[in-house]
Amino acid sequence: MLKGAALGRSHRAKVGKTKLADVIARSRKLLGIPDSYMLGIVPASDTGAVEMALWSLLGERGVDVLVWESFGSGWASDCKNQLQLKDLRVVKADYGKLADLHQMDWARDVVFTWNGTTSGVCVPNGDWIAANRAGLAICDATSAVFAMDIPWEKLDVVTWSWQKVMGGEGAHGMIALSPSAVKRLETFIPDRPMPKIFQMTKSGKLIDGIFQGETINTPSMLCVEDALDSLKWAESIGGLRALIARSKANLKCLEDWVAQSSWAAFLADEKSSRSNTSICLKIKDPAFTSLSADEQSMHVKSIVSILEKERAAYDIGAYRDAPVGLRVWGGATVETSDIQALLPWLDWAYGQAMTAFGEATRL
Ligand SMILES: Cc1ncc(COP(=O)(O)O)c(C=O)c1O
Incomplete structure (x- = not known):
């Protein structure tokens, strides 16, 4: 399976970049991600993908975080303690239950986990998300993508990792951005320092390369090969x-x-x-x-x-x-x-x- 892998080669060389772009293209096709959405490979697994979204996008308007298990709780805690968002509402439910989805005000940004991996509770669908929302729907979908139907048009940011449902090697995250999320990135400059590995824009413009296989920093080409192997397996079974x-x-x-x-x-x-x-x-x-x-x-x-x-x-x-x-x-x-x-x-x-x-x- 490693025949033809770009091991020992630069991810910026044609061979490496082509493989990274192939992960993006195959994931997009398999998952049915709309053409208007950007899809990129980012550092630090799903956590990296979620955090770069939270750090880059939040603060422009009020934020609601839905919490029903430990990962949602972690995102809520980061919004409160790290980002120190002024207008923050945390809507909580105990393990085994789902937070009240109908409390959402879609004039605000909403952060939630599609599938609560530690409680085994997931949202049943996207019907509760307003089609014409002013805020962004930011979704950590790492244990849902590839195993549940995801209504892409109802979501503005969707993140996952290679090791979860596809069982690949861990390290890298994926982030899908709707046109509204891209617009927010290009128009809102958060009042906080932004680590290099979170930066998705340069001089107010989206860095397109990230979404074409030019990763922000060095990926593991061994993990890339494994991701490709799992995507090809998924294609082969239907x-x-x-x-x-x-x-x-x-x-x-x-x-x-x-x-x-x-x-x-x-x-x-x-x-x-x-x-x-x-x-x-x-x-x-x-x-x-x-x-x-x-x-x-x-x-x-x-x-x-x-x-x-x-x-x-x-x-x-x-x-x-x-x-x-x-x-x-x-x-x-x-x-x-x-x-x-x-x-x-x-x-x-x-x-x-x-x-x-x-x-x-x-x-
Ligand atoms: C819902 C959810 N979010 C985030 C994470 C963290 O993912 P990673 O280790 O890929 O950063 C996990 C890991 O199990 C998870 O299940």
Whole structure:
């Protein structure tokens, strides 16, 4: 697969630049991004892409940030503590719930996460976003893009990384900008210093090169090759529809299992906002819920380590800031047969951990 890779070559050489431009072109085509949108490769993964948008665009008008898990919470905290935005509203919901989308005032800028990776709660669609908005809709969509339908025309900034749904090597971010976002970049000069890796304009004009493969700084050509490999794989299996169908089949497999489980339930309250990529489970068994918070956490750690020891699952514990539970990645690269194979292991590990805990407390 590395035959023909631009390894050891400059990303500014024709061979390197062509490959970077190819990532942009293939991503645009696969995702159906409108021609009027700019799409670029930027430093520092999805975080870099989101932060360059927040730093470059916010402050021209009031800002609403929607928060229902830790990544949204991080963006809200940056808006408050780093950017120190004067007119800021944070609309929050607990883990498992979705913030009240209908509170939005589209005269303001709105920052939100399409899929809350740490709670398994996603927005069901873009119907709640005004078509004729004066503010910008700024969306961190890293665990949604390539596995969920994204209504591009309803969004002004969309960001993601190569390693999430496409399973490529991590390092670089992608940023898509609507014509309104570009207009804001070219007309609004924020009153704050702008690090070089966040700069998308020069002398009031968008730096077009960023959106044609001339990256701001040096990318890894190994990661670029891997991104191309995953995009070509996606094309070969039938494109976006096939990717979404694979991920939805993974959720369905877990849904069928949860429906008959005596101990597991979804953290997401509503089916319509349940993620098909970051599938988060909580434990509903009264024998578990009656334990103290520390005991619950110990119990889940023991499930995680039993599964890891058996090499049945890795990193299956809930995110560190999320309620205790398990999280199964159901993105498009995951085979449904692997999820199916995991399910008996989950029941077994839960039983093992409960038994061990019961014995320890009897001693
Ligand atoms: C919703 C969301 N936003 C941001 C990030 C951070 O992404 P990265 O590590 O690509 O910067 C993640 C990572 O899991 C995420 O799930």
